[in-house]
Amino acid sequence: MRGNRFPAAVVAAALCLAAGFASAASPEKTPAGKGTAAAAVPQFAVPKPPFTPGIFPCSDCHKDIKPNPNRRELTDEHTSIVLNHAQGQRWCLDCHDVTNRDKLRLVNGQRIGFDESYLLCGQCHGDKYRDWKVGVHGKRTGMWNGEKQYLLCVHCHNPHDPGYKPIPPMPPPVRPEDIRK
Amino acid sequence: MPNGEDRADRPFRMSRRKMMKGVAAVLGAMALPGKDAPASVWESFFQKNFRELSGGDKARVIARLEKEYGDKYGKPVKVGTAPPLEGVLYGYGLDLSRCIGCRRCVYGCVAENNQSRNPQIHWIRVLQLNKERGVDLEEAEEYYNPSKVPEKGHFYMPVQCQQCESPPCVKVCPVQATWKERDGITVVDYNWCIGCRYCMAACPYGARHFNWKKPGLPAAEMNPATHYLGNRPRPVGVVEKCTFCIQRVRNVPGRYPACVEVCPVGARKFGNLLDPDSEIRYVIENKRVFILKEDLNTRPKFYYFYAT
Ligand code: SF4
Ligand code: SF4
Numbered sequence: 001m002r003g004n005r006f007p008a009a010v011v012a013a014a015l016c017l018a019a020g021f022a023s024a025a026s027p028e029k030t031p032a033g034k035g036t037a038a039a040a041v042p043q044f045a046v047p048k049p050p051f052t053p054g055i056f057p058c059s060d061c062h063k064d065i066k067p068n069p070n071r072r073e074l075t076d077e078h079t080s081i082v083l084n085h086a087q088g089q090r091w092c093l094d095c096h097d098v099t100n101r102d103k104l105r106l107v108n109g110q111r112i113g114f115d116e117s118y119l120l121c122g123q124c125h126g127d128k129y130r131d132w133k134v135g136v137h138g139k140r141t142g143m144w145n146g147e148k149q150y151l152l153c154v155h156c157h158n159p160h161d162p163g164y165k166p167i168p169p170m171p172p173p174v175r176p177e178d179i180r181k
Numbered sequence: 182m183p184n185g186e187d188r189a190d191r192p193f194r195m196s197r198r199k200m201m202k203g204v205a206a207v208l209g210a211m212a213l214p215g216k217d218a219p220a221s222v223w224e225s226f227f228q229k230n231f232r233e234l235s236g237g238d239k240a241r242v243i244a245r246l247e248k249e250y251g252d253k254y255g256k257p258v259k260v261g262t263a264p265p266l267e268g269v270l271y272g273y274g275l276d277l278s279r280c281i282g283c284r285r286c287v288y289g290c291v292a293e294n295n296q297s298r299n300p301q302i303h304w305i306r307v308l309q310l311n312k313e314r315g316v317d318l319e320e321a322e323e324y325y326n327p328s329k330v331p332e333k334g335h336f337y338m339p340v341q342c343q344q345c346e347s348p349p350c351v352k353v354c355p356v357q358a359t360w361k362e363r364d365g366i367t368v369v370d371y372n373w374c375i376g377c378r379y380c381m382a383a384c385p386y387g388a389r390h391f392n393w394k395k396p397g398l399p400a401a402e403m404n405p406a407t408h409y410l411g412n413r414p415r416p417v418g419v420v421e422k423c424t425f426c427i428q429r430v431r432n433v434p435g436r437y438p439a440c441v442e443v444c445p446v447g448a449r450k451f452g453n454l455l456d457p458d459s460e461i462r463y464v465i466e467n468k469r470v471f472i473l474k475e476d477l478n479t480r481p482k483f484y485y486f487y488a489t
Contacts, residue, residue, distance in 0.1 A: 134460065135450070140460070141437060142437065145434050147434065156445075156446070164446065167283055168283075171284075171326070172324040173303050179393075
């Protein structure tokens, strides 16, 4: 069978060649493979974060507002955001940076862009982050053996209310007895 | 199964042409195209099995089909013949902990693969199962239609061709119109299929579908990027099935199958089983995986798994 027809060494050599070829073709698009450091940033083409239209950059409004670092319920702005994501344990400024409103903030104080929000999510959801990096959690599109596009966590999960919301199904199939032959 | 491999590598040598001539002699002119049938009808009647076509014959067959489809659907149609890629054995993963039963994959597949809209043919069936019962196919519901999915207490299991390594459908075909390619995809030569439907009876997964009537495929919805062994338009009276989107995946670089791309929750994974760094290998090595009806020893290359 297959194993007998292709000695393992030949297969391995072919795969090495194929791998070399693939990485030569798209140098900066190769997925972060096994063995790379946990902090290594996956080099996928990711679409822009799904901002509410007109809301970004946040500094457009915030530059004139004096930051108030006290935990409180917001009553003037952003009132439509109801935190349903470990509410009680955190509030806005645990993830949004207090000095640079166009950035997010990791627990170690590092500032990151909204297009790297997976680093923030990965702080708690390490198992999902690991699976996401290898293409198992979340959705990849593009080429199975070439350049891929990857969605950010926030394309499917609203960060303030991350449970995936039910959607209407497409129509069921026609029953055989109702198909006119 | 050395037998299966031999059969797959060496197609049946008795030409259908000889057999059909004999049949024609017995049945008389009834079995043959009318005497003023166009030349292309005669050509397709005497066409060899795809695996026996020489380079020149193949080019002529493709040119004839592209013209026929182009005229019929009013746009340029490509009929590809890309062979298997070296060192590739395709595998598919489906995450049962993610699928929400939305059927986007069913209709994405229909649009990509030119299935008949009426009478309806779907290559993917999504089964609704009870969480309490697990994978109990006796309890499976295919016609669920609530306003929103997923429904409480249920999970969903899409079923399509499992691309078996020992495909019973191939073993039973009396004319070898269906076979397993080197990259693991089981294909059908629609010009060779005699419509006996033995393969449908043999397939334990209900993955094969028959064109009882002339397929109803609106020209505007016809996908013109086709492969001879995949999504090219089918005639009445032949069997068809999922090919892992052979027209997409047999390229370097090749696109993901349509169902992978359309799934809103990313439940569908696809890749090369021989590549240790592929997504599908990661799934097999790190997740809880099962194959459907394992006891039948069909050895599917379609792996259901639970990512969480
Ligand atoms: S599109 Fe994805 S989530 Fe929807 S039924 Fe198909 S596999 Fe399941
Ligand atoms: S699932 Fe059915 S059609 Fe597909 S290879 Fe197996 S037996 Fe054949």
